[in-house]
Amino acid sequence: MDLLALADFTLVARHGGFGRAARASGRPKATLSRRVAELEASLDIRLIERGGRAMKLTEEGRALFERTGALLTELDETVGAISSGGQKPRGRLRISAPLLFSQTVMGKLAAAFALRYPEVRLDVITDDRAVDMVEEGYDLVIRVNPDPDDSLVGRIFLRDQLVVVASPGLGRPAPDAIVPAVVRSTDETSFWEVTTLTGRSRIAIDPVLRLSSLMMVRDAVRAGVGAACLPLSLASHDIAADRLVHWADLDAPPVALWTLYPSRRLLSARVSAFLDHLKDAFPTGTPAELAAYLEG
Template identity: 35%
Template sequence: MDNDLDLTALRVFHSVVRSGSFSAAARDLGAPRSTVAKRVTDLEASLGVRLVERTTRSMRVTTEGEVLASRAERLLADAADLRRRLTDAGQAPRGHLRIGVPDLFEQITMGRLAARFRARYPEITAEFVTSRQPGDLIEDELDAIIIFGPLPESNLVARRLVTGSMTTVAAPDLPGLDTVHHPRDLMRMPVIDVPQHWIRQWVFQRGEEEEVLRITPVLSFGSMLTARDAALEGGGVAKIPTILARPEIEAGHLVEVLPDWQGPAKDLFVVFPSARSVTTRLRAFLDVLSGAVQDAAAEGRPV
């Protein structure tokens, strides 16, 4: 059985049994319910037994499923312990990492950071894939995922790396910019947006005040880098991460609009399945990642 046992699928099955349903396991794992169901089905196929009887309204663990469930936690713990022993045996971290990253973070940060990481740990190879959801940990078999919050409730382990901010910017010569003194004044300006889940609104905060604008952008993109470039060319007012805005403001290519009004801060997290899943190579990467991100944030520059 061990030759055919998929540990990722076993972890999903263990969560289903522990939580009592596929839906609850999906919430705990931060994964789509369809992914959870497929992992269990694949595990059943690989073992040649039925582990869970399910209907549209309920599920029941079979006798074979109960046998596997009773040993699953020990098997998972043993696998994690073996993984640590293989990488902790008095030698430099080695092996392969597969990390999920948001596309913006990959574009402005990951190349330099990954090169520095490899220079420090030449025995580790790393693969970075674009990923946006905690559930991709299971679906894409990742060691960890870097993601912007807020995070959904789950049993995944999350470590906050840094709190980021957004800055509203425009080209200095954008017509009408001198008339913008309050967020509502932006309603008569051309706006550049990068919608999140099709939400067309901007939130501004100043002390206890909050202003929510329902915007109609003249330009809409899927990338903050593209929105920045459009603002640089005078396309309108954009709301972009401060880490992208600050160099252009310091160079005089952009100006900050409504500097007294701030957008809600966004935390950057790294998420992994469990504390037991942190290998020496992943711990080494997390140390480099955390140090680089925090140093860059303190200095207001890209990593």
Template identity: 40%
Template sequence: MDQLRQIQAFVAVVQSGSFVKAADKLGTSKAVVSRLVLELEAQLDTRLLNRTTRRQSLTEAGADYFERCRKILDDLAEANLAASAGTARPVGRLRINAPVSFGNLHLAPLWGGFLQRHPDVTLDVTLSDRVVDLVDEGYDLAIRIARLPDSSLVSRQLASTRVVLCASPAYLARQPALRLIEDLAAHPVIAYSYWSGGDVWAFDGPGGPVEVLTQARLRSNSGDTCLAAALAGQGLILQPDFIVGADLKAGRLLEVLPQYRAPTLAIHAVYPSRQHLSVKVRRMVEYLVKAFNKPGWD
């Protein structure tokens, strides 16, 4: 029980940013909070906070310990609420990581609806195309668009996306025609930095699999930047239809060599474990599965 109080004090200090505010939050004194945190550090034989006269910051060990403790307290609050209410209700902070373009285009409009349904949940959404380590970085859930490697993570497919080779009409009008996929090697392309094949673009064509070594005129870690350059007539792009779909339908982009198909990618919700899955993660996964039952880019 003492360690639980110590953990509550430590988490409150980090979340509120000061010992004084943590004391107010916990309904106790600054001296008590300070003592509890010191006792916790002594018990762990590890410094969790760097302290100065003006502020405190987490040590590397403290940052990792905070995320784990925060989850423990959220799960405990959820369990208490479920027991007292006689039903499982999601509660607490839910940390989500998602790719930038997909997060802005297709996830951002969904968060308000989830919060309206679950008023006891707070969302902490980080957008990054870097593949994060869910456990080490303290995420409850991630959205990944890829062919997932074998891992200890659990995934649920939400939808799929077709990767499309395309360019603007203006670019295609002034360049030599592409008749075979090998012709792509002579054209400037706008490359996405995190593409799994790098500069080698792979397709399934009428004659079977084929690979082309491309020459990037512009390279970016942002799908939106790649799209903007293509719309400006600067080259060909290979991007998922959840990014380029609207421009293809409007004629601002044209699909090139449609008989050659790039890989279709699955869009997954990924979380660390099926065992002891918190109610808030389960509700979010269910919500996303329903939301993407009929994706808007199809």
């Protein structure tokens, strides 16, 4: 197989078209088209559907890109590392992170990483959906309680728990009371299953305010609109300062933040460096440690 033709195909697939690949690489569009056609002829399969305004990979083309794209990237990084005399992190690192983590942590975390590794160009995109790492060109994703994925490996770097809190003026609810509540826009529940020192119980709620961000939910609860279910790390300082009262723990599985990356034996120096950076920032990964980081 012609590795140069394979590299040109990967370049076109990564950039989503011959024109974009030509502009990004400075290579002639006609040359890239010819090289991909030669690769298709040598493999006797069509890799790219041509025609119309948008390029589309065939099923075989997508499978080839998924397998070879990461390997060619690693090969480039290895050659660069050898030529420079070591595995020094450099190049672009593209990360997808959830909204709340990005709002509360990622600015400070990314700045420290950029100062530590000035040759890495960090690109963080906030997104709560399950992105496709290969199709969308991510090197690493951070997710909360992700679904299992055979194509990815990962590790938990932070744990949190959900607690029910309210402003001191609201007062703890009677057993049969319906409590005014501030909830996420996607939350359709009418009660919270909770655990207290006296055991498990249920708090019936009336959602009087729906907001799309937990930061907004916290601010609304501080203002006394109603009770809310928040991560302990986000509420603990307000609880300690008596701005919020901890009513109960939500009876639910713990919140786990994962880093996920493609399942392959060798990680790039950039990804390894960021994983180590997370470990340095959160050595124990507890809610208290995260809360301290938010206030630091």
